[in-house]
Amino acid sequence: MSAKEEILSRIRSALSDAPVAEETPREYRTSSQMPEEELIELLVDRLIDYKAGVEVINSAQIPEFVAAKLKDANSVVYPHGLEQRWLSELPTGITQIPDAPGARLSVAQLDATSAVVTSSQVSIAESGTIILDGEPNQGRRAISLVPDHHLCIVPVSSIVRLLPEAMVRLTITRPLTWISGPSATSDIELERVEGVHGPRTLDVLLVRGL
């Protein structure tokens, strides 16, 4: 008997009393109505609580704020599908490096890059969570991980209040990264401190009209 056959046979034997589980009650909140301004306020509150930097801006202001947030960077990596306009006001001294299919940066190159700019797919106000799903404007997972500073663009239209509302906007089989603040740990005395292996700085631009 193969291990698989044996384990499956054990399961059948273990369940020989044929337990019937009750149908799953889904009486938790799956939809909500919250005015856009309150959604923004809630998400900002959560992100600040996680010690992320947050600005609420208009889409026209993106280049200006990207430049301001990245002023101390030496180099910036961006996914090939990111809107080029967003990086248009970056000072010329900052190297802009695209990560594109067929022209992927090595891990060492990513490590030598000071920052990354990505967009995002959907954000959950109630838990302060931003979800990246590998779309061309978000890139593969490594680029938003290795550089120490992540600047993330969150269109206001992509904010929902509840986690179940975000689920329906996701394709679950894509490589997903859910981000709630900069990297952190509670491993010493169960007190949270920010900044471990993932980006130690997370800046979020919440953009109206995007």
Place this chain on the structure above:
Amino acid sequence: MRIALFATCIVDAMYPETAKSTVKILERLGHEVVFPKAQACCGQMHINSGYMPEALPVVENHINAFDTDDYDVAVAPSGSCVASVKHQHPILAERLGKPELKERAIAVGKRTYELSQLLVDVLGITNAAEQLGSYFPDTITYHPSCHGMRSLKLGDRQLDLLKTVGGITVEELPEADQCCGFGGTFSIKNADVSSAMLEDKMKNICSTGASACAGGDASCLMHIGGGLSRTGAKPKTLHLADILASTMEETVTL
């Protein structure tokens, strides 16, 4: 109403005053109290110690004693014993393959109330001084026993009753929701951990400056009281029923 008193074995044998207090309170409200003499114990000690076949005669005896039409509701001055009657008896019957006993256990459980449950939910007591004449001119603190708090979800019923006793001062107990460490045979089998839990409970009780720690379970109170007695600490322990039964004319003393 005709109310059957389930005294519980520990109160019957060790703290008869608490059972008498329970009777007094209910009679004061004009109810008739009966004491089914076949009763002995809920069997919790056996069940919680893992002695299921040995628990069976005890549980059967309880069900036989209380599965009668001779009363309207049953009451016990103990959250733990009531939780056992309501939750453990049906499970034991199922485990030992006695479906008929299980049904009877459920029926008895439905009619059985912890004292504060009965007073608040069934008899509508919201003010002990006014409705029961309760009077206790001293400072107490209150320990909510685990099974009453978590299994029966008594909430603040006991505490609210105590707060409305005439002349009383109730000091809040720090970390009140923490177990005192009794746990039946846990206090013997894991005596060291139990004692460590008790130590913290006593520290918190003493920090309130109260003369007594009140509670709704004689067993936990025996545990806490036994520890306080051993360390020579000032506070005593007192059952909720004894405080509620205390009046201006007949005041309970520590």
Place this chain on the structure above:
Amino acid sequence: MTQVFLGMPAPGHGNLFEEEPFPQAAHRELGNTQMRKNLRHATHTIRDKRLKVVGELPDWEQLRDAGAAIKNNAMANLEELLLQFEKNFIARGGIVHWARDASEANKIVTQLVKDTGSTEVVKVKSMATQEIGLNEHLETEGISAFETDLAELIVQLGHDKPSHILVPAIHKNRTQVRDIFLQEMPEVDPNLTDDPSKLADAARTHLRKKFLAAKVAISGANFALADTGTLGVVESEGNGRMCLTLPETLITVMGIEKVLPQWEDLEVFMQLLPRSSTGERMNPYTSLWTGASADDGPRNVHIVLLDNGRTRALSDRFGRTALNCIRCSACMNVCPVYERTGGHAYGSTYPGPIGAILSPLMTGIEAEDNGSLPYASSLCGACYDACPVKINIPEILVHLRGEDVDTKRETHKIPTQMDLLMKGGSWALGKGKNIGLLEKALPLGRLMAGKDKKIKKLPGIAAGWTQSRDIPAPPNKSFRDWWSDQKESK
């Protein structure tokens, strides 16, 4: 030795055993005052945080109900869900392995690592690999495993054992962590302080090169989604993302009970888990991957589906809900026993209330001293209240005590004191007239008391009581007798 039949649930092996009776282990651990201080501080910190974030959700109880029902359904349909998961995982380019027990899983993982030619692996914190003793096994095969979670790193560098499922180094305080780093990290700044953010920085520097160079990573998984073949890891530090994203080969070891029926179920567990474990609204990072992606992350993606006693637990109809555990650690954080003894007292990888049921369910109650674990509880019920999937831990503890007593009944030739006490108690408390008869002797009990009306020393097993508590002298007359005298003479 229990005989094992092919195809029948078999006991688990590995780090699942209490090696001495719990009271003995607890006695020793209670003597460690520094550890007790550390644990008290950490558990009380997390209790307050958990209550705050749980209180924010108006539908917390509905989420718990859904979580419990999803898990019950998953267990009831486990075979079908595992097959569905396997099919979907393979369709997405993943490779599935099945392991009956710890040693089989260790062999599979070792061979997979050897096939890559690598002699080093980076690891994401994983209870399953802790349970099977994977690191130790890899070491004997010449493969070095580097733990990358901060607390796991502290334990590994300190040559210590984990004592908590979420924060394995919970028994160490910041100063002790600093001392371990100073001693074990050759490159560390000798002026390192015990500021937790500085310690986190030191861990970052220590592991950075390992992450960037790693060819093989080993992870656990918080859940597997049957309908899509997706795996998920929930973490905080980014060490998980490093391991799951950068290496060429990813090997995940996961217990078979982690499979969930459908991807929508995530919306329940991703609300329950972070709030219950670290007391956060959401953990900093969650990674989800479905097989191997063409251009993103590891090219070789394996999963080892592990039984190791899980089917044994599943076969216990009064205990199987223990498999619903999502390893949040809320039960141990609120447990008054765990708070005082720490996790080492439980012997197994799984400490605290859930460990006290899970370990004996997976190994059998008769294994080593696992029969002493279900008694490591005052049955206060704080664990049940805190459990996000509503595992009735106190009820299962009591059930397993019954199993323990029944098992020992067969092996004990001479009844123990407890056996005799319970036997006698069964007679005495089995009839109103029996207890009534005994109560006639209450005045005799008064003779045992001193002048101060206290009983200060009892013999035999009851001595455990009088080590720290008195017993009041019994009354002259029971309530029963008083009732007969007063009420029935009228």
